[in-house]
Amino acid sequence: MPTITFDKKRLVKLIGRSLKDRELEEIINSLKSNVEEISENEIKVELTADRSDMFVLEGFARSLRNFIGLNSPEIKIYDSKILVRQEEVPVRPYIACAIVKNVELEDEVIKGLMNSQEILHETIGRGRRKVAIGLHDFDKIEGEIWYKGVSRNERFIPLGESEEMSLIDVLAKTEKGKKYGGLIINANKWPVFVDDKGIFSFPPILNSERTKITENTKNIFIDVTGTDKNAVKQAMNILVLMFGEMGCKIEGVRIKGRKEIFTPDWIEVPIEIGKKKIEKFLGERFSDEELKNLLKKMGYKIILEKEKIVAIAPPYRFDVFSEIDVLEDIAIAYGYNSFVPELPNVFTKGELLEIEKISDEIRELLVGFSFQEIVRPTLTNEEVQFKKMMVEGEAIKIKNPVSELYTQTRIWLLPTLMDFLSKNTKEPYPQRIFEIGNVVLPDKKSENRAKEIRKVAAAIAANGSFFAEMKRIVLEIAKRLKVNIEFKDDKHASFIEGRFVRIYSAGEEIGFFGEINPQVLENFKVYIPVAALEMKISESNP
Amino acid sequence: MKKIKEGRIEEVDNEVLKILIQRKLVEKVSYSHLEELKGKEITVLSSDLIKSGYWREVKIKKYSADIPPNEIFPGKIHPYIKIIKEVKEFLIGLGFKEVKGPFVEINFWNCDALFMPSDHPAREIHDIFFIDGEGEVKEKEIWKNVKKMHEKKWGYWDEDLAKKLILRSQCTAVSVRCLAKIRKLPVKIFTIDRVFRPDVVDAKHFIEFEQCEGIVADENLNFKHLLGYLKEIAKVFGGEEVKFKPSYFPFTEPSVEMYVKIGDLGWVEAGGAGIFREEVTKPFNINVPVLAWGLGIGRLAMLKLGIEDIRYLYSIDLKWLREV
Numbered sequence: 112m113p114t115i116t117f118d119k120k121r122l123v124k125l126i127g128r129s130l131k132d133r134e135l136e137e138i139i140n141s142l143k144s145n146v147e148e149i150s151e152n153e154i155k156v157e158l159t160a161d162r163s164d165m166f167v168l169e170g171f172a173r174s175l176r177n178f179i180g181l182n183s184p185e186i187k188i189y190d191s192k193i194l195v196r197q198e199e200v201p202v203r204p205y206i207a208c209a210i211v212k213n214v215e216l217e218d219e220v221i222k223g224l225m226n227s228q229e230i231l232h233e234t235i236g237r238g239r240r241k242v243a244i245g246l247h248d249f250d251k252i253e254g255e256i257w258y259k260g261v262s263r264n265e266r267f268i269p270l271g272e273s274e275e276m277s278l279i280d281v282l283a284k285t286e287k288g289k290k291y292g293g294l295i296i297n298a299n300k301w302p303v304f305v306d307d308k309g310i311f312s313f314p315p316i317l318n319s320e321r322t323k324i325t326e327n328t329k330n331i332f333i334d335v336t337g338t339d340k341n342a343v344k345q346a347m348n349i350l351v352l353m354f355g356e357m358g359c360k361i362e363g364v365r366i367k368g369r370k371e372i373f374t375p376d377w378i379e380v381p382i383e384i385g386k387k388k389i390e391k392f393l394g395e396r397f398s399d400e401e402l403k404n405l406l407k408k409m410g411y412k413i414i415l416e417k418e419k420i421v422a423i424a425p426p427y428r429f430d431v432f433s434e435i436d437v438l439e440d441i442a443i444a445y446g447y448n449s450f451v452p453e454l455p456n457v458f459t460k461g462e463l464l465e466i467e468k469i470s471d472e473i474r475e476l477l478v479g480f481s482f483q484e485i486v487r488p489t490l491t492n493e494e495v496q497f498k499k500m501m502v503e504g505e506a507i508k509i510k511n512p513v514s515e516l517y518t519q520t521r522i523w524l525l526p527t528l529m530d531f532l533s534k535n536t537k538e539p540y541p542q543r544i545f546e547i548g549n550v551v552l553p554d555k556k557s558e559n560r561a562k563e564i565r566k567v568a569a570a571i572a573a574n575g576s577f578f579a580e581m582k583r584i585v586l587e588i589a590k591r592l593k594v595n596i597e598f599k600d601d602k603h604a605s606f607i608e609g610r611f612v613r614i615y616s617a618g619e620e621i622g623f624f625g626e627i628n629p630q631v632l633e634n635f636k637v638y639i640p641v642a643a644l645e646m647k648i649s650e651s652n653p
Numbered sequence: 654m655k656k657i658k659e660g661r662i663e664e665v666d667n668e669v670l671k672i673l674i675q676r677k678l679v680e681k682v683s684y685s686h687l688e689e690l691k692g693k694e695i696t697v698l699s700s701d702l703i704k705s706g707y708w709r710e711v712k713i714k715k716y717s718a719d720i721p722p723n724e725i726f727p728g729k730i731h732p733y734i735k736i737i738k739e740v741k742e743f744l745i746g747l748g749f750k751e752v753k754g755p756f757v758e759i760n761f762w763n764c765d766a767l768f769m770p771s772d773h774p775a776r777e778i779h780d781i782f783f784i785d786g787e788g789e790v791k792e793k794e795i796w797k798n799v800k801k802m803h804e805k806k807w808g809y810w811d812e813d814l815a816k817k818l819i820l821r822s823q824c825t826a827v828s829v830r831c832l833a834k835i836r837k838l839p840v841k842i843f844t845i846d847r848v849f850r851p852d853v854v855d856a857k858h859f860i861e862f863e864q865c866e867g868i869v870a871d872e873n874l875n876f877k878h879l880l881g882y883l884k885e886i887a888k889v890f891g892g893e894e895v896k897f898k899p900s901y902f903p904f905t906e907p908s909v910e911m912y913v914k915i916g917d918l919g920w921v922e923a924g925g926a927g928i929f930r931e932e933v934t935k936p937f938n939i940n941v942p943v944l945a946w947g948l949g950i951g952r953l954a955m956l957k958l959g960i961e962d963i964r965y966l967y968s969i970d971l972k973w974l975r976e977v
Contacts, residue, residue, distance in 0.1 A: 460748060483975065488859070
């Protein structure tokens with residue numbers, strides 16, 4: 112969801128009707144986007160990822176203009192008869208080209224162009240990987256145009272430089288080269304556009320100084336290259352929309368590779384929908400006239416038939432490919448708040464999960480024993496979970512952690528409680544805390560290679576002996592779990608020797624309790640005795 | 654026994670008394686130590702004083718209301734858990750059944766089954782925690798159908814990426830697992846559970862948080878019903894008015910955002926919803942509309958608790974927990 116700042120004055124001028132800020136905001140918010148800020152000169156909008164045609168000012172204005180019922184000019188593609196010869200360039204196999212005639216490039220228009228180009232590079236282009244766009248002064252291009260892969264030692268004068276450089280030097284020495292060089296560096300042949308005078312474009316890195324756009328440029332040659340055919344087409348059609356809205360004449364180009372194609376691929380998308388389907392899906396009946404107006408508001412043309420309609424989406428709407436997309440646009444045009452919400456007469460019985468019911472019972476029990484509940488993250492780290500507890504173990508590790516505090520899943524709850532106590536040593540004692548939560552252990556046999564266990568852990572930090580009370584609480588929890596338990600003295604590095612007991616039910620260990628080893632207390636800087644218990648409530652697999 | 658009860662102990666035979674004491678039917682107590690308290694002022698009243706009747710003979714010291722209280726900390730359920738429980742009960746009242754899914758997910762269920770293309774920006778390492786290894790999707794037919802759908806509509810599908818293990822980044826993964834289990838209509842389910850995101854922790858972001866999501870699947874559901882359920886669910890926020898706004902989620906269309914008007918706060922975003930795209934439901938052989946909704950449970954809790962920092966919901970501050 113990109114956030115884009117538009118020039119408010121240019122926007123209003125393009126729409127063709129003066130609108131108050133409040134009106135603008137309402138229209139924009141009715142079209143999926145969200146207005147974040149409106150100032151005197153600018154308007155900051157969060158756009159949804161599907162409406163890439165609205166990422167550029169001209170496309171944004173067109174959608175708004177249509178929505179308020181004004182007419183938008185039809186954008187046509189003429190044939191320039193120009194031929195671009197395409198060789199195979201495996202690192203960027205897809206291209207589209209076009210020529211824009213009669214441009215008037217005032218300073219602010221050039222600025223807007225550069226801005227839109229960058230937005231398209233970042234969004235559809237995914238940082239120029241999928242798509243890169245080059246704009247050139249068409250009148251500076253001479254003779255035959257070729258797209259081909261060349262050696263890294265070929266030379267040209269890149270944009271902003273005064274000397275010829277080899278392509279490898281462009282990667283090594285220019286700012287853009289350093290930033291985007293990684294996209295092609297491993298390829299044998301690097302992509303370039305050449306004319307009779309040599310290289311004039313080196314996508315996805317830099318254009319040439321020779322063909323650069325200036326305020327005197329009258330005609331523009333567009334090159335779009337990329338690794339994704341659909342994204343290349345999408346970027347090109349948004350550029351066509353942009354220049355078309357500016358009133359320029361757009362000419363297509365033949366591209367002759369293994370096959371000959373014509374770009375831009377500016378084709379409307381017709382979608383048929385039965386009228387019954389519209390009524391069934393939206394729960395509202397619309398007349399032909401209404402449907403016509405609603406779809407026009409969203410930029411469609413429409414053919415009305417007896418039982419069905421054909422909605423024709425403009426060539427820049429890449430989010431429209433099935434019935435449902437048209438149905439949504441009808442709903443948007445009608446206004447979500449114009450529908451009267453309805454509750455269907457569906458009877459179902461609601462129910463809480465068993466594991467949650469038991470968890471709640473144990474929660475209430477522990478509150479009765481004066482424990483404060485805590486809620487902490489499932490993610491923890493090696494230090495807290497193993498080292499400070501003086502044990503070893505295997506957790507599920509995250510490959511891309513963002514903080515050293517959260518690098519793996521917890522496999523037991525007690526370290527969470529110890530960590531909590533260690534952060535509250537200034538707070539009056541006794542401190543009685545508990546948590547009910549999930550631990551996640553590796554489990555090769557499960558489909559997700561993990562095992563999740565719902566557990567409860569409680570701790571008492573206070574002067575005095577609470578071993579016996581812990582045992583009482585364990586017995587009470589067992590009652591709620593409806594299990595018979597047995598106790599067995601054992602050893603555990605986190606606990607004082609002779610003060611650690613394992614809890615068994617039907618031969619399976621389901622928990623333990625005891626008094627924490629003073630060395631562990633020291634590790635956590637908790638200078639008061641702690642008695643603790645941990646028990647399994649339930650196990651779950653996907 | 655009657656004589657003992659009436660206090661005529663002198664009239665009972667000594668041998669009989671012995672047997673009664675042995676059988677624990679009678680207890681021998683002596684109150685002679687209380688004798689010395691007669692006429693004196695005492696601080697603490699005892700059970701002996703009451704049983705023996707000596708309480709009549711002593712003076713009980715007066716307390717002052719100025720005494721500082723002991724520091725006793727009551728046990729309490731975590732405030733966030735309480736709110737979650739309220740929401741659960743509310744949803745159960747609306748006929749929704751609770752379900753769960755695993756924290757460690759297979760990418761397939763978190764993204765691919767939701768028709769998110771393999772190169773969707775929200776699938777990158779900035780948005781999802783990855784774990785070493787591959788999972789296994791046992792629902793082979795669904796796997797195949799999803800593969801076909803991606804190849805048909807997006808033109809490609811990264812099978813290896815779909816197998817990767819992750820920590821689930823959205824509870825829609827739970828809803829979509831439920832689609833695989835639908836046998837009988839209507840279905841109304843919900844889940845309130847953790848999701849994980851590699852965000853830098855600040856007042857608005859935590860690496861883990863709760864999401865509340867649900868679906869309704871039945872014949873003849875339409876867009877108005879989606880709004881109807883949303884309006885009903887929004888009531889949990891206690892707002893006076895609800896309004897809807899078009900939005901975009903990769904797996905639903907139409908997609909809706911819901912806002913609730915709450916007193917001085919004005920319009921507050923309460924959740925998002927939509928109707929699952931056919932590209933999502935078809936691979937599961939589901940041919941009826943599936944309404945999917947999500948409720949901003951963290952936001953709801955923060956509003957109710959009057960806090961502006963999400964970290965309090967997972968607070969490590971005992972003082973705050975004791976006071977809140």
